[in-house]
Amino acid sequence: MHPITTVHYLALSAALLLIGTVGVLTRRNIVIILMSIELILNAVNINLIAFSHALQNVNGQVFAIFVITDAVAEAAVGLGILIALFRNKETVQADEIDLLKW
Amino acid sequence: MNFLETIWLIPLFPLLGAALMLAFGKTLDPQPRSEVAVAPGVEPVYEHGHGHAHSHGHTHDHGHTHDHGHTHDHDHAHDHGHTHEHEHGHHHHSPLKFLVNLICPGMVLLSFIFSAGAVWQLSQQTHRVHEVVNFTWIAGLPFHMANGQMGSFQMDWGFLLDPLSSVMILVITGIGFLIHVYSTGYMAHDNGYYRFFGYLNLFVFFMLMLVLANNYVLLFVGWEGVGLCSYLLIGFYFQKKSAGDAGKKAFIVNRVGDAGFIIGMLMLLSTVGTLKFTDVNAVLRTGAFTPEVAGIGTLTIITLCMFFGATGKSAQFPLYVWLPDAMEGPTPVSALIHAATMVTAGVYMIARSSALFELTPITSTVVASVGAFTAILAASIALVQTDIKRVLAYSTVSQLGYMFLALGVGAYWVAVFHLMTHAFFKALLFLGSGSVIHAMSGEQDMRGMGGLKDKIPVTFRTMWIGSVAIAGIPGLAGFFSKDEILWQAYSSPKGATILWAVGLTTAAMTAFYMWRMMYLTFYGESRVAPAVASHIHESPVSMTGPLTILAVGSIFAGWLGVPKLWTAFGENFRGFEHWLEPVFATAAVEAAKEGEHSASIEWTLMFTSIGIAVAGILITRYFYLVKPHIPVRIGAMFPRGHRVLSNKWYLDEIYEFVFVDGLCKAGGLLLGAFDRNVVDGGVNGAGWFTRFAATISGWWDTWVIDGAVRLGSFLVKMLSYPVCILQTGRVQGYAFFVVIGVLVFFGYYVVR
Numbered sequence: 127m128h129p130i131t132t133v134h135y136l137a138l139s140a141a142l143l144l145i146g147t148v149g150v151l152t153r154r155n156i157v158i159i160l161m162s163i164e165l166i167l168n169a170v171n172i173n174l175i176a177f178s179h180a181l182q183n184v185n186g187q188v189f190a191i192f193v194i195t196d197a198v199a200e201a202a203v204g205l206g207i208l209i210a211l212f213r214n215k216e217t218v219q220a221d222e223i224d225l226l227k228w
Numbered sequence: 229m230n231f232l233e234t235i236w237l238i239p240l241f242p243l244l245g246a247a248l249m250l251a252f253g254k255t256l257d258p259q260p261r262s263e264v265a266v267a268p269g270v271e272p273v274y275e276h277g278h279g280h281a282h283s284h285g286h287t288h289d290h291g292h293t294h295d296h297g298h299t300h301d302h303d304h305a306h307d308h309g310h311t312h313e314h315e316h317g318h319h320h321h322s323p324l325k326f327l328v329n330l331i332c333p334g335m336v337l338l339s340f341i342f343s344a345g346a347v348w349q350l351s352q353q354t355h356r357v358h359e360v361v362n363f364t365w366i367a368g369l370p371f372h373m374a375n376g377q378m379g380s381f382q383m384d385w386g387f388l389l390d391p392l393s394s395v396m397i398l399v400i401t402g403i404g405f406l407i408h409v410y411s412t413g414y415m416a417h418d419n420g421y422y423r424f425f426g427y428l429n430l431f432v433f434f435m436l437m438l439v440l441a442n443n444y445v446l447l448f449v450g451w452e453g454v455g456l457c458s459y460l461l462i463g464f465y466f467q468k469k470s471a472g473d474a475g476k477k478a479f480i481v482n483r484v485g486d487a488g489f490i491i492g493m494l495m496l497l498s499t500v501g502t503l504k505f506t507d508v509n510a511v512l513r514t515g516a517f518t519p520e521v522a523g524i525g526t527l528t529i530i531t532l533c534m535f536f537g538a539t540g541k542s543a544q545f546p547l548y549v550w551l552p553d554a555m556e557g558p559t560p561v562s563a564l565i566h567a568a569t570m571v572t573a574g575v576y577m578i579a580r581s582s583a584l585f586e587l588t589p590i591t592s593t594v595v596a597s598v599g600a601f602t603a604i605l606a607a608s609i610a611l612v613q614t615d616i617k618r619v620l621a622y623s624t625v626s627q628l629g630y631m632f633l634a635l636g637v638g639a640y641w642v643a644v645f646h647l648m649t650h651a652f653f654k655a656l657l658f659l660g661s662g663s664v665i666h667a668m669s670g671e672q673d674m675r676g677m678g679g680l681k682d683k684i685p686v687t688f689r690t691m692w693i694g695s696v697a698i699a700g701i702p703g704l705a706g707f708f709s710k711d712e713i714l715w716q717a718y719s720s721p722k723g724a725t726i727l728w729a730v731g732l733t734t735a736a737m738t739a740f741y742m743w744r745m746m747y748l749t750f751y752g753e754s755r756v757a758p759a760v761a762s763h764i765h766e767s768p769v770s771m772t773g774p775l776t777i778l779a780v781g782s783i784f785a786g787w788l789g790v791p792k793l794w795t796a797f798g799e800n801f802r803g804f805e806h807w808l809e810p811v812f813a814t815a816a817v818e819a820a821k822e823g824e825h826s827a828s829i830e831w832t833l834m835f836t837s838i839g840i841a842v843a844g845i846l847i848t849r850y851f852y853l854v855k856p857h858i859p860v861r862i863g864a865m866f867p868r869g870h871r872v873l874s875n876k877w878y879l880d881e882i883y884e885f886v887f888v889d890g891l892c893k894a895g896g897l898l899l900g901a902f903d904r905n906v907v908d909g910g911v912n913g914a915g916w917f918t919r920f921a922a923t924i925s926g927w928w929d930t931w932v933i934d935g936a937v938r939l940g941s942f943l944v945k946m947l948s949y950p951v952c953i954l955q956t957g958r959v960q961g962y963a964f965f966v967v968i969g970v971l972v973f974f975g976y977y978v979v980r
Contacts, residue, residue: 220959223959
């Protein structure tokens with residue numbers, strides 16, 4: 127049985143990042159987009175943890191904690207905005223929210 | 229006390245009186261009815277029962293009965309005496325009235341005292357000219373004179389006392405004072421008492437400024453001021469339309485003359501370079517301006533313009549028409565302004581400019597001719613007038629014509645002499661007529677008089693003296709001055725037989741119309757309306773006193789200028805001419821030539837004029853006393869002539885037609901055409917041009933200015949279009965570009 131090396135972690139992380147990015151770019155539902163953003167953040171977390179483990183340096187973990195905190199806050203704010211938006215527009219489709227056009 | 233240094237105070241006294249009256253009179257006036265002046269002949273507007281309680285005491289003071297029932301019955305149109313009695317109860321003891329009576333005549337009396345003192349001190353000097361300059365009035369303004377030199381227009385507030393102005397101030401303040409005293413009686417029952425005296429004092433102020441001024445500009449101040457006061461006083465009974473109209477007429481006619489005076493004055497300034505009397509005379513006497521024998525020169529135009537001004541103020545043809553209408557004013561005003569003083573302003577002005585008029589024989593001829601013509605024209609109108617004051621008004625115009633005749637023939641001192649004697653007897657006659665009107669309860673028509681001589685004896689006797697004086701009976705004032713004028717008109721180098729003949733005819737007419745007035749008023753059967761007859765009473769002492777003094781003056785004033793022929797009288801009796809000699813120095817040279825005429829001619833002429841005056845009186849006596857139907861028959865024999873005279877030669881109508889209607893209508897048409905073509909044309913043209921310019925400007929704006937701006941915006945829009953399509957407003961689209969960018973960066977670093 128092969129041991130789990132840093133490369134495996136990085137591959138997982140890259141896969142998650144890819145999935146998240148494609149989700150952000152392609153899905154129309156803002157809730158899904160927010161979830162995809164969470165995926166991207168978690169890909170980053172995996173990276174941080176993997177390197178922290180590999181380099182035996184705890185800084186990466188500290189950063190991961192920060193990123194989680196940040197993700198929570200971001201999700202809270204994002205969902206709050208989303209609810210306010212829904213109240214006004216009665217939609218959560220990102221392509222229907224295009225008021226910033228000139 | 230040195231009165232010569234205080235001559236500037238002389239006009240200030242009446243000014244103070246006028247200021248007090250006009251500023252405080254109304255507030256102090258206790259009477260409840262404010263400004264309802266009751267003119268003679270205008271029905272009083274207040275109820276009668278109120279006044280009767282007061283009127284009793286007063287009517288009994290006058291010593292004649294007052295029939296109540298009667299006065300209520302008769303027509304109130306001539307209710308002057310009636311109002312008089314009503315008003316006395318209210319006003320007789322009014323403290324304000326007492327104050328007015330004290331201040332206004334008092335101020336004029338003060339002026340008279342100062343004038344008399346100053347004239348006395350002047351007569352003690354060898355060089356009988358005294359000038360007091362109070363301050364510089366108009367600082368020196370540079371200007372170009374007619375000869376190209378630079379002149380300086382500087383006017384002083386200065387006063388000049390010389391023999392001429394001293395005669396004038398004595399006449400103005402002396403006779404003015406008597407008329408003020410008379411007015412306290414005559415106006416006693418008129419409302420607006422303080423206003424009347426305020427205007428009267430103001431008039432005296434301006435008149436004194438006129439004669440005491442040391443330059444033409446200050447003279448002009450007085451000249452316009454007396455015109456204003458004349459207007460105010462003619463229109464004193466301003467509720468009467470005719471009075472207001474007469475005031476306006478006087479004012480406007482005078483302005484016509486004043487325009488001439490101003491032009492003459494400015495041309496004189498431009499020619500001589502100064503308007504100060506002494507300087508003008510000094511320049512003219514240097515000989516720099518030679519007498520113009522033929523042709524119209526600058527000086528002739530100047531003098532003609534000034535004479536035109538004088539015709540307005542002194543009521544000469546063609547501008548005399550205002551004076552008869554001025555009789556709408558209260559009678560004391562007619563006496564003071566329109567007989568004794570203001571109308572002599574023109575005579576004074578020309579006498580003052582004698583050095584100038586001496587140089588212009590053409591103007592002198594014009595002055596003499598106009599004077600003679602006015603004299604006979606006015607006298608002929610006076611022959612048929614029935615209004616007692618209008619007879620005197622035309623008589624005044626006629627007598628002023630005599631003065632201008634004298635001025636025109638170069639006999640300046642005679643003109644001033646006649647001015648003075650005329651002031652006495654004409655003031656007397658006017659005040660006497662006022663006393664008659666007063667007695668007749670406002671009646672002015674002589675056809676409603678007659679037989680008054682025993683009822684108002686003092687008025688009758690004084691007016692008798694005045695009429696003898698004006699008719700030219702030897703021994704009284706009018707004879708001396710009028711005879712001297714006739715003699716000068718005949719003998720002076722500038723005189724002519726025709727001028728003398730016109731003067732003589734006028735003298736006959738004068739005797740006729742004056743005695744016609746006397747006979748119609750005082751003699752014969754009484755034609756007085758019975759309603760009026762019961763009120764006839766002699767005027768109070770305040771009125772008869774001045775009459776008596778003026779009558780004395782009318783007798784003796786002439787003895788200052790006894791004819792040279794009367795060698796029995798010493799030089800003292802010819803003091804007037806000698807007194808004025810310094811003023812008319814150049815004229816005296818001219819007059820010296822008159823010695824060529826023999827004494828016998830002068831005697832003949834004198835007896836002719838005396839004879840014609842006596843004949844005039846006798847004919848009148850025959851016509852109006854012995855055979856009263858004759859004038860009626862003569863009138864019927866020449867209906868056209870009588871009508872022409874009654875209508876004053878239709879001159880008012882001609883003026884109405886030519887100037888008021890003709891000139892106004894023609895002017896209106898011309899003005900209309902001018903308005904339509906030039907004024908409207910200008911406006912329309914300007915409008916069209918503006919529209920045209922606006923069209924061009926609009927085209928430029930639309931296509932060039934806006935075009936450039938719109939081209940700029942169009943280009944920006946075109947260039948920005950590709951960028952615009954990138955902005956979709958969709959978050960994911962932007963995120964896509966971010967990812968692309970990140971990938972590009974990565975690709976770059978990976979490939980590198």
